[in-house]
Amino acid sequence: MYAITGITGKVGGAVARTLLAAGQPVRAVVRDAARARSWAERGCEVVTADMDDAASLTAAFEGTQGVFILPPSDFDPSPGFPGARTVIDAVRGALQLAGPEKVVCLSTIGAQAAEINLLTQRTLMEQALSTLPMPVTFLRPGWFMENAAWDVAPARDTGTIPSFLQPLDKPVPMVATADVGRVAAQLLLEVWRGVRVIELEGPQRVTPIDIAETFARILGHAVVAEVVQRDTWEALFRSQGMKEPLPRMRMLDGFNEDWITFEGEEADIVKGAVELETILRSLVSQAD
Numbered sequence: 001m002y003a004i005t006g007i008t009g010k011v012g013g014a015v016a017r018t019l020l021a022a023g024q025p026v027r028a029v030v031r032d033a034a035r036a037r038s039w040a041e042r043g044c045e046v047v048t049a050d051m052d053d054a055a056s057l058t059a060a061f062e063g064t065q066g067v068f069i070l071p072p073s074d075f076d077p078s079p080g081f082p083g084a085r086t087v088i089d090a091v092r093g094a095l096q097l098a099g100p101e102k103v104v105c106l107s108t109i110g111a112q113a114a115e116i117n118l119l120t121q122r123t124l125m126e127q128a129l130s131t132l133p134m135p136v137t138f139l140r141p142g143w144f145m146e147n148a149a150w151d152v153a154p155a156r157d158t159g160t161i162p163s164f165l166q167p168l169d170k171p172v173p174m175v176a177t178a179d180v181g182r183v184a185a186q187l188l189l190e191v192w193r194g195v196r197v198i199e200l201e202g203p204q205r206v207t208p209i210d211i212a213e214t215f216a217r218i219l220g221h222a223v224v225a226e227v228v229q230r231d232t233w234e235a236l237f238r239s240q241g242m243k244e245p246l247p248r249m250r251m252l253d254g255f256n257e258d259w260i261t262f263e264g265e266e267a268d269i270v271k272g273a274v275e276l277e278t279i280l281r282s283l284v285s286q287a288d
């Protein structure tokens with residue numbers, strides 16, 4: 001039995017589909033059982049647990065060959081990351097008590113960075129889970145291609161997409177969530193010892209200009225990428241309701257200044273198969 005958290009989301013869903021296709025039993029770990037109906041219909045066992053509740057997570061992870069951990073996103077964390085720390089304590093405690101045979105935890109490109117930024121939440125998760133007794137894999141994917149969902153409306157309606165990734169011709173490691181979930185499931189089925197880090201990106205690196213040109217091809221009209229000047233970010237993010245914009249700004253700086261990068265050798269980075277155009281076409285059709 002494989003327990004999958006985040007199964008109602010993009011990556012967790014892809015993990016579960018891959019395991020089910022391989023004939024493996026899946027336990028859907030959800031916080032709202034009503035959202036798990038389609039997984040029950042596919043033959044999954046369903047349990048409810050919240051990622052910050054050690055007791056429910058322990059029950060969810062008991063008796064499993066493997067657990068997939070999808071840490072919830074928090075784009076506006078309080079100073080010191082108390083929310084992430086609560087989740088980390090609950091997840092670590094539950095894994096320790098339940099004792100699954102192995103764990104794959106979704107992390108991120110740049111989890112090794114020393115600078116405090118949004119991704120520090122995953123640095124802390126990696127540190128905490130690294131001392132567990134069972135084999136643990138941290139999967140560090142690049143920037144999700146699906147982040148371009150925010151660009152669909154401006155690309156379609158104005159022909160200009162704002163870019164925080166800069167300069168506009170700088171290639172960024174990006175990957176589709178379908179590849180992330182597929183690789184996570186394959187890793188979960190492997191046998192390994194100790195702690196390992198697996199880095200993952202798509203078939204080729206992507207520039208903001210590539211994103212604009214791909215939208216232009218799909219939409220049939222000109223689309224250009226436009227730099228959002230760094231000195232406007234804080235006021236912009238605050239106007240959008242963020243209370244603590246700095247960690248997100250530092251994350252974007254990290255991509256732009258090359259301190260959020262893959263840690264390992266180029267040859268060791270796993271390559272996904274899904275192309276940017278496939279994802280943008282699907283985002284455009286979902287928005288119609």
Ligand SMILES: NC(=O)c1ccc[n+]([C@@H]2O[C@H](COP(=O)([O-])OP(=O)(O)OC[C@H]3O[C@@H](n4cnc5c(N)ncnc54)[C@H](OP(=O)(O)O)[C@@H]3O)[C@@H](O)[C@H]2O)c1
Nearest residue numbers: 006007008009010011012031050051071072108142143144
């Ligand atoms: N975006 C990027 O570029 C990028 C890059 C690298 C890594 N990542 C990582 O990818 C992850 C996001 O994956 P995704 O795109 O698949 O997310 P998603 O589609 O937004 O799905 C999030 C999942 O987490 C569940 N969830 C959220 N909060 C929860 C809680 N408190 N307790 C239990 N379940 C909870 C959601 O359940 P409900 O259905 O109940 O809401 C949903 O199943 C994050 O860990 C992020 O750090 C993102």
